[in-house]
Amino acid sequence: MAEIIEPRTLRGFRDSLPQTEILKLEIQRKLTRVFRSYGFVPIDTPALEYAEILLGKGGGETDKQVYRFLDHGQRDVALRFDLTVPFARFMAAHSQELYLPFKRYHMAKVWRGENTQRGRYREFIQIDFDIVGVDSPSADAEILMVMQDSMRALDIEEFCIHFSHRELFNELLQALGIGTQYLPVLRVVDKLKKIGRERVEEQLREIAGAERTREILAFIAMEGSNGATLSKLRKSLTERGAAGQTSSESKALTRLTRVLECIQACGLEGHFRLDPSITRGLDYYTGVVFETFLDLLPGIGSVCSGGRYNDLASLYTSEHLPGVGASIGLDRLVSALEDLGLGGELRTAPDVLVLYLDDSMLGQYHSLAGELRAGGLAAETYPADRKLNVQLKYAERRGIPLAVFYGEAERLKGTYNLRDLRTRENREDLSLPDLIRTAAELLKS
């Protein structure tokens, strides 16, 4: 006998069992409906691309995490580590076939050889949606609308989308005379929700000194309402004549005001907070930025984040492509929904099991199951001639709620018996239409 290979998976990689997979697919189905209702269209790109395409010329932090190798043709290739870079390459390659503004969503696996000790996975599903080819408050607002509709489509009611504008912060730092410290300060502020105000204060002092730290912290604090925060920011920047502007308001504030106008007009202000501490660490963003927090699970961090960028595909084309978009980590969202008790009700089993009671009636069991399906029920025939208790145990194990008894006696009478396996109640001598109707009713109960 051949030696048996241990059926293990790679560290950081997981199988998705039916219960989880159904939840994942259900989330994707619901989000698809939201995306399509806003006119977004799906695309896909290869999992494997030229390493040069995915990594650019650069080195950088991500590179070490990328699955990169030489293929059969000695081509330097890599597995995609996000959906943004392939999207940029996609837009550059297909701009002639597409129309602008282009609104796409993309749900797909990405791979990163991250350290698994922090509970990170090396294969996960990203869900990205972007509007490309336009730089406008309307597009910014639409991405925010899609985010809030996405949460609601998943029956999450208690969430809050925090948003701000990267330039706003830049304007303040310039007014404070520490414009050159922009990135270091931004990176510290970005950690506010993770490490807390005190440690942020500590780290900021080292960079900006006590006085400016006080001003920065006052600036990034949220006030009692979005309107109040907006006024505070306006006042703050006007007093200092920020960004060299005198009478005219800062571009960032104008943009935020208009975005807030859309949110208010839609009656959605309860789900949005203007939060100047949101900066998104990445260099990449240049305009509005946003993160989504679940009130009941603050510890898991943002479940949907994104922002506006100046130019999506400058690595691959001279065409200027401004855009705005957001990204959802499906796996984090799945754990969140499970934690919130919103993921558990999905049944993996069909509605009805047609019991295999008489080997001579095999064809009729399949025909009956077909009739049940035509009646809108999910039905399977037990696939072998086994003892009744084995068949019922299978139904129980799978959680199938109903079973049809159809043996020689019923065949002669032309009727069916139906058992509700949850309550053990029987409905006897049903005609086929009655069987379908009764089953449908029992399933609703």
Next chain:
Amino acid sequence: MAEIIEPRTLRGFRDSLPQTEILKLEIQRKLTRVFRSYGFVPIDTPALEYAEILLGKGGGETDKQVYRFLDHGQRDVALRFDLTVPFARFMAAHSQELYLPFKRYHMAKVWRGENTQRGRYREFIQIDFDIVGVDSPSADAEILMVMQDSMRALDIEEFCIHFSHRELFNELLQALGIGTQYLPVLRVVDKLKKIGRERVEEQLREIAGAERTREILAFIAMEGSNGATLSKLRKSLTERGAAGQTSSESKALTRLTRVLECIQACGLEGHFRLDPSITRGLDYYTGVVFETFLDLLPGIGSVCSGGRYNDLASLYTSEHLPGVGASIGLDRLVSALEDLGLGGELRTAPDVLVLYLDDSMLGQYHSLAGELRAGGLAAETYPADRKLNVQLKYAERRGIPLAVFYGEAERLKGTYNLRDLRTRENREDLSLPDLIRTAAELLKS
């Protein structure tokens, strides 16, 4: 300015543009409904696994095509090249958490570094469905039912599923005294639909001689009906006392008879042909085997094939797991549907474009789009303050059928104007409920 990287993809890899991607997702959605209606459940497995798991100890034909490399931890890993091997590993790993019989489907990408000169792709989506843990005519029949329901769910009416049994052929060859030539003969017969009867005859003669070739060809011919083919096979094997059996019928014929009984009981015989020439080249199969042909596109070969196997996961577990399953190549199916004119009607655009006519009404455009969505319509706001003809050109380019005109004058009246962009007809002065109702009606027309 930085040098621009050409936005190319790897040979054999393709982007999926919205029109194609929507069709692919729609096919997957329809097949999912069929699978679920039979009680199949979805799973997923990692794209990347230990090479040892995917390739076993063996060398073999496939190995050269596998994307295999050393990861960061110097692990010997590979991208999956089919969904069967990962499923075998999955069953071995999770048999304790699962129930048997286990019915799963799996739709996912696989990768093979095949020669692209024959129009082959190196990344494609497979759709597999299997019933594991039972060896019965009922399970065989159910897979065949799922296959025919899948075709019909895709609006394909003119198709035929050819099926046979691997052992049947074995029994004949043993009776002919050339049992040792089983595999070479099988491989030649397997090519019948590709290279034609004449060339098969030629090649068979070299292996089996003229007389046996005549007998083999008579044996594998389809008769006028499934019943007639069955009788011919029965007579053929009984005359020769095939497989050492005397009075009792061959196991293969008994199995086929019972499977046919299910097909007949369901009134589906028109879509099935008992075709003894179907052998499936692979060693892997041991029982019923089947292939699906489209009447209008015979040249593309089988779009859904499979069969019964003795033991799924013997490489990874001592547990005996017989099964039966089939596989659909999504990419081939997509081209087939496009060729049949069944793929083109899917609209990528939303139902309604809310035109951006007055910059001061931005919030109201978003609010209106939200109302339209709540009314069941897919709606987007044009995302920037551009000239009307630019906005209408965008709608035309995307194929958006309806546009709402809502400017200062309409705001004062509290009404909306709707234009059918296909007919250029206008409906004016509509209230919001009328707008939604009229739009829904126009979309049906």
